[in-house]
Amino acid sequence: MKTLMKFALPAALIALPAMGMAQEAEVPAAVPTDVVFILNSLLFLVGGFLVFFMAAGFAMLEAGLVRSKNVAMQLTKNMALFGLAAIFYYLIGYNLMYPLGTWSVEGVLSGLFGPGVLEAVGVTADAADDYGYASTGSDFFFQLMFCAATASIVSGTLAERIKLWPFLVFTIVLTGIIYPFTASWTWGGGFVGEAGFSDFAGSTIVHSVGGWAALTGAIILGPRLGKYKDGKTIPMPGSNLTLATLGTFILWLGWFGFNGGSQLAMGSVGDVADVSRIFSNTNAAAAGGVVAALILTQIMYKKPDLTMILNGALAGLVSITAEPLTPSLGAATLIGAVGGVIVVFAVPFLDKLKIDDVVGAIPVHLIAGIWGTIAVVFTNGDASLGAQLYGIFVIGAATIVMSGVVWFILKAVMGLRVDEETEINGLDMAELGMEAYPEFTNG
Numbered sequence: 001m002k003t004l005m006k007f008a009l010p011a012a013l014i015a016l017p018a019m020g021m022a023q024e025a026e027v028p029a030a031v032p033t034d035v036v037f038i039l040n041s042l043l044f045l046v047g048g049f050l051v052f053f054m055a056a057g058f059a060m061l062e063a064g065l066v067r068s069k070n071v072a073m074q075l076t077k078n079m080a081l082f083g084l085a086a087i088f089y090y091l092i093g094y095n096l097m098y099p100l101g102t103w104s105v106e107g108v109l110s111g112l113f114g115p116g117v118l119e120a121v122g123v124t125a126d127a128a129d130d131y132g133y134a135s136t137g138s139d140f141f142f143q144l145m146f147c148a149a150t151a152s153i154v155s156g157t158l159a160e161r162i163k164l165w166p167f168l169v170f171t172i173v174l175t176g177i178i179y180p181f182t183a184s185w186t187w188g189g190g191f192v193g194e195a196g197f198s199d200f201a202g203s204t205i206v207h208s209v210g211g212w213a214a215l216t217g218a219i220i221l222g223p224r225l226g227k228y229k230d231g232k233t234i235p236m237p238g239s240n241l242t243l244a245t246l247g248t249f250i251l252w253l254g255w256f257g258f259n260g261g262s263q264l265a266m267g268s269v270g271d272v273a274d275v276s277r278i279f280s281n282t283n284a285a286a287a288g289g290v291v292a293a294l295i296l297t298q299i300m301y302k303k304p305d306l307t308m309i310l311n312g313a314l315a316g317l318v319s320i321t322a323e324p325l326t327p328s329l330g331a332a333t334l335i336g337a338v339g340g341v342i343v344v345f346a347v348p349f350l351d352k353l354k355i356d357d358v359v360g361a362i363p364v365h366l367i368a369g370i371w372g373t374i375a376v377v378f379t380n381g382d383a384s385l386g387a388q389l390y391g392i393f394v395i396g397a398a399t400i401v402m403s404g405v406v407w408f409i410l411k412a413v414m415g416l417r418v419d420e421e422t423e424i425n426g427l428d429m430a431e432l433g434m435e436a437y438p439e440f441t442n443g
Contacts, residue, residue: 034125036267037134043275044138047261050254051145055082057250058152062159063436064244065307065359069426070160071239071436077155077164081171085148088176093147094140097180098188133265142261146206149258150179153210156359158217161224161423164431166410170217170403178402179209182395197391198383201262203322203372204392211366212399215355220407221416223356225423233351236358239437241306248310252286255317259324278324282317285324285336289316292340300344308347311360312340318365319372326379335375339368 059078063071118137151171158167183205185192199205226234238244259282265271293312297305316336320327327335346363355362373392376383410416417423422430429435 031267036265039266040134040264041138043261043263043266044134044142047257048138048142048145050257051142051149051261052254054145054149054251054254054258055152057247057252057254058149058156060243060247060250061310062156062247062359064240064242064247065156065238066159067236067426068239068437069428069435071428072432072434073164073427074155074159075436076432077167078152080164080168081151081155081175082148084168084171085151085175086144088172089144089147089180090140092176093180094143096177097143097184099184133267146202146258147175147179150206150210150213151175153207153361153365154214154217157214157357157361158221159358160427161417162217162221163414163416163418164427166414166416169410169414170213170406173406174213174403178213178399178406179206181402182209182398185395186391192391192394195390196384196387198376198380198388199322199373199391200324200376201259201321203318203369204395207318207321207365208369208373208392208396209399211362211364211369212396213403214357215362215366216400216403217407217416218355218357218362220404220411223354224358225420227356228351228354233348238307244307244310248313252283252313252317255282255286255321259321263325274325280329281324281327281332282320284329284332285316285320285339286313287316288333288336288338289313289319289340289343292316292337293344296341296344307360308344311343311347311364314364315339315343315368318368319375321369322372323376323380323383328379331379335372335378338371338375339364342368342371 055078059075062074062078066074118140119135151174154170154174155167184190186197186199186205187193224236227236228234256279260275260278263271263275263278266275289312290309293308293315294304297303297308316339319335319339319342320332324332343360343363346367347357347360350357350362357363370392373388374385376388377385407416418427418430426435
């Protein structure tokens with residue numbers, strides 16, 4: 001054995017350079033279509049269930065920021081809105097957002113009949129070319145999660161005074177029609193996208209749409225009783241800041257799927273590198289929002305404000321969502337930091353206008369979403385300020401008009417707001433007959 005090793009080792013050392021040269025001379029083979037199909041579908045599925053977990057984040061955030069007498073109602077709304085979004089995005093929204101073939105009346109109306117969006121059971125590798133870059137089931141699953149997130153934004157703003165069923169009817173319209181319709185103008189190949197508007201993962205397409213719908217509803221609904229008195233804003237502390245903090249961290253985690261999955265491809269080295277870059281920039285922006293809100297509230301109020309810090313993180317995440325790929329880590333941090341600053345100034349500004357946003361969703365999702373969409377031009381050379389402003393205006397105006405019509409119809413037909421006694425006593429007992437904290441209710 002020793003003799004064998006004596007001759008084998010030098011031979012191996014001599015052969016190594018030749019082996020290296022042979023490897024360098026090889027031309028990498030193209031990744032097979034079925035492998036690309038598998039990897040892309042896997043990205044959609046992993047990204048999709050991360051975004052799904054954001055539903056838990058929204059629920060915990062809202063449960064923590066409303067008063068204890070309304071916690072069960074917020075949890076009910078979050079469960080119900082997700083179920084309704086899943087059904088009506090399937091029945092109407094998916095094909096409205098991605099019309100079959102070219103955009104046409106026939107393509108849109110086909111969504112009303114719930115066409116199949118899943119491949120046949122046991123599809124083989126030979127069919128990968130026919131199904132495109134990923135499975136339609138994974139694409140539908142991923143896109144559904146974005147749709148449901150839009151409705152979650154509205155839920156928190158209108159908390160503590162809106163009736164359950166009118167809100168759920170609005171959720172059906174928002175997830176089945178309003179969001180898919182406006183999103184079709186960009187991600188569905190429509191005229192806004194063709195004009196050069198760039199929104200990588202949805203600062204405007206998702207977050208601002210939810211924010212505009214929430215703002216419209218808040219104005220029509222009016223503020224909570226006792227929120228504004230004699231020109232002053234009366235604080236109404238949330239029931240559980242521990243839950244709110246947990247919800248924020250869950251949303252932070254889910255955002256890696258939100259932005260990373262929006263790369264829409266994982267079948268090449270470049271795609272995987274880009275997804276990694278997106279993860280890092282997403283995290284940096286959230287950190288920037290946290291630190292900016294922390295420092296600014298210390299300066300302005302002499303003490304850090306936890307609720308502002310939580311929303312600072314979320315505003316940083318929303319701000320980077322329009323373009324998480326092209327910025328450097330430093331630029332991403334600064335973009336997120338501006339989002340954190342926006343929250344600290346926008347929350348009291350809305351109070352001055354007597355617009356009652358219970359969880360701060362309008363500053364986070366609408367105003368920071370607008371900022372993030374504009375900020376694309378600072379790092380993406382292919383984006384133009386004119387196209388970005390055009391997309392913000394068109395999508396915003398359409399959302400305001402459609403949401404306003406639906407809110408006014410619901411107000412006339414069903415009534416939007418609970419009566420004064422119900423609001424004072426809490427929606428949990430009046431609307432649900434149960435409480436989240438039955439052993440103590442400190443309204």
